[in-house]
Amino acid sequence: xxxxxxVTSLLxxxxxxxxxxxxxxxxxxxxxxxxxxxxASTLVLSLDFGLATxxxxxxxxxxxxxxxxxxxxxxxxxxxxxxxxxxxLLRLDRALRRLALDLREERRLTRSQLDELSASxxxxxxxxxxxxxNDRLATVGKLASGVAHEVGNPLSGILGYLSVIRMRxxxxxxLLDLVARIELEVQRIDQIVRGLLELGRPSxxxxxxxxxxxxxxxxxxxxxxxxxxxxxxxxxEGPSSLWLLAETGPLSQVLVNLLLNAAxxxxxxxxxxxxxxxxxxxxxxxxxxxxxxxxxxxxxxxFEPFFTTKAAGKGTGLxxxxxxxxxxxFEGQLEVGDRPGGGARFTIGLPLP
Numbered sequence: 001x002x003x004x005x006x007v008t009s010l011l012x013x014x015x016x017x018x019x020x021x022x023x024x025x026x027x028x029x030x031x032x033x034x035x036x037x038x039x040a041s042t043l044v045l046s047l048d049f050g051l052a053t054x055x056x057x058x059x060x061x062x063x064x065x066x067x068x069x070x071x072x073x074x075x076x077x078x079x080x081x082x083x084x085x086x087x088x089l090l091r092l093d094r095a096l097r098r099l100a101l102d103l104r105e106e107r108r109l110t111r112s113q114l115d116e117l118s119a120s121x122x123x124x125x126x127x128x129x130x131x132x133x134n135d136r137l138a139t140v141g142k143l144a145s146g147v148a149h150e151v152g153n154p155l156s157g158i159l160g161y162l163s164v165i166r167m168r169x170x171x172x173x174x175l176l177d178l179v180a181r182i183e184l185e186v187q188r189i190d191q192i193v194r195g196l197l198e199l200g201r202p203s204x205x206x207x208x209x210x211x212x213x214x215x216x217x218x219x220x221x222x223x224x225x226x227x228x229x230x231x232x233x234x235x236x237e238g239p240s241s242l243w244l245l246a247e248t249g250p251l252s253q254v255l256v257n258l259l260l261n262a263a264x265x266x267x268x269x270x271x272x273x274x275x276x277x278x279x280x281x282x283x284x285x286x287x288x289x290x291x292x293x294x295x296x297x298x299x300x301x302x303f304e305p306f307f308t309t310k311a312a313g314k315g316t317g318l319x320x321x322x323x324x325x326x327x328x329x330f331e332g333q334l335e336v337g338d339r340p341g342g343g344a345r346f347t348i349g350l351p352l353p
Contacts, residue, residue: 005057006053013052016056151193155193210251211242212246212251213242223260228260232272233272235272236274237276246350250326250329253323254326265344288344290339292342293343303336332350
C-alpha cells in the first residue's frame with residue numbers, strides 16, 4: 001500500500017511541478033545569469049519535485065492510506081477462512097456477503113430463541129397458576145379435614161328432626177313447604193362438605209391400566225335417565241377399547257361431573273359428544289357441549305374452589321376443582337377449551353400404561 005501511495009505521489013508531483021516549472025523558467029532565466037541559472041535550475045527542480053512528492057504522499061497517507069489499511073485489517077478478520085485471493089474490493093465483497101449470511105442466520109436463531117422463551121414464559125405462567133390453585137386446594141383440604149366431620153354430624157341430626165316434623169304434621173302444607181326448603185339447604189351444605197372432603201382426601205388407590213370405554217358408557221347410561229338429560233343427546237365416539245392409567249372411581253366421578261355441567265350449560269337441550277382418543281403418546285377423553293361456551297375471564301378462575309357460573313343454589317363451585325384434584329392424584333390432567341362452532345370442551349388427559 002505504501003509503495004502504491006509513493007508511486008501515486010510521484011505522478012501527482014510530476015503533473016503539478018512540471019507545468020509550474022515550465023511557466024516560470026523564462027522569468028528565472030532573465031532574473032539569473034546563464035551560468036548561475038544552469039547551476040541552480042537542477043537543484044531547485046529537484047527540491048521542488050521532492051517537496052511536492054513528500055507533501056502529496058503525506059496527504060494521501062493520512063487521508064487514504066490509513067483508512068485503507070484499517071479496511072484491509074477488518075477484511076482479514078472477517079474473511080479468516082477465505083482461501084480465495086483477489087483484490088481488496090473483491091475480498092471485501094466476499095466478506096460482506098458472508099457477514100450478511102451470518103447476520104441472517106443469527107437473526108433466525110434469535111427469532112427461534114424468542115419463540116422458545118415466549119413458549120417457556122407461557123408454560124411458567126400456566127404452571128404458576130396451577131401452583132396457586134393447588135396451594136388453595138391444599139389449604140381448603142386442611143381446613144376440611146378439621147371441620148367436615150364435625151359439620152356432618154349436626155347436619156344428619158337436622159335432617160332427622162326434619163323427618164320427624166314431616167311425620168307429625170303431614171297435613172300442614174305451609175309447614176311442610178318450610179321443611180322442604182330447610183331440607184334442600186341442608187342437603188346443599190352436605191354437598192359442600194362432601195366436596196371439601198374430596199379435596200383433602202388422599203388417593204384411594206394406585207392407578208392401574210383400565211379400559212376407559214366401559215367407564216364412559218357406564219356414566220352415560222347412569223345419567224341418561226336423569227331429568228337433566230331428558231332433552232340431551234349424548235354421543236360416544238372413538239375406539240371400542242382404550243386402555244389408560246387411571247382409577248375407575250375417581251374417573252367416573254369426574255366424567256359424571258363434566259356431563260352434568262355440559263347438560264346444565266345447554267339448559268337440558270342439545271348434543272354432548274364424549275370422545276376417547278390416543279395421540280402423541282397419551283390418551284384423552286374429551287367432553288364437548290353445544291352451550292354458550294366460556295369467556296376468557298371465566299376460564300381463568302374456572303378451577304378455583306367455590307367459583308361457579310351457575311345461579312345461586314344451583315352449584316357449589318367445587319365440582320371442577322375436585323375433578324382436577326382427583327385426576328392429579330394419578331398424573332391426570334383436566335383442561336378447558338372452546339368447541340369449534342361454539343360451546344365448551346373439557347379434556348381429560350391420562351397417561352398410557
